[in-house]
């Protein structure tokens with residue numbers, strides 16, 4: 001069950017500046033992303049993609065400007081508030097999957113349900129539903145190391161959806177997959193977005209073009 005409210009704009013980044021000492025990584029970035037969009041964040045290495053993502057997830061704070069995500073003013077929240085809020089509102093998918101190696105696939109998917117206080121008895125069935133949705137229900141009892149890269153990424157996507165977050169953030173999710181497997185993962189994200197979950201994906205490649213609904217390109221910390 002969803003444990004967060006969805007607003008009109010899932011992401012509203014306003015005039016965000018991020019400086020590291022004398023170096024400015026983001027120069028007044030504005031970005032609005034609506035529910036159900038599948039947004040690609042592109043740009044050369046060092047253009048500010050990860051910095052922008054870190055502003056959106058509250059991992060890092062802007063030097064100035066405002067960051068509103070899923071109805072919360074992220075730039076004003078304390079570390080404690082952020083941790084709980086992030087667990088309920090943002091699913092994260094990484095390039096190298098980052099599944100816990102000693103837990104089964106189903107147990108990995110059940111972990112984030114703690115943040116939502118999901119009734120213990122409904123966690124396993126819910127994890128199995130999510131694994132069904134990403135097409136690997138038959139792998140539920142295995143350890144991550146027993147899965148292919150594509151299957152591990154599907155498991156990571158199921159885990160990211162555990163609390164039905166309004167926003168899914170993926171940092172080069174296909175960077176470690178062969179092109180056929182990458183295409184299948186992109187199709188999966190497109191379906192998730194079509195179901196109403198906003199997906200923001202950092203990507204270097206252009207292979208996502210057929211699947212995304214919008215692109216933001218960064219160059220030297222500015223949207224171009």
Ligand SMILES: Nc1ncnc2c1ncn2[C@@H]1O[C@H](COP(=O)(O)OP(=O)(O)OP(=O)(O)O)[C@@H](O)[C@H]1O
Pocket residue numbers: 020023024025043044045046047048049050051052
């Ligand atoms: N903690 C930090 N301290 C100082 N400079 C930083 C810090 N984090 C990032 N930068 C600088 O900010 C700029 C943007 O970095 P960022 O990681 O956002 O780029 P990116 O587009 O994600 O690059 P890549 O595609 O290589 O991951 C870079 O010049 C980087 O060196």
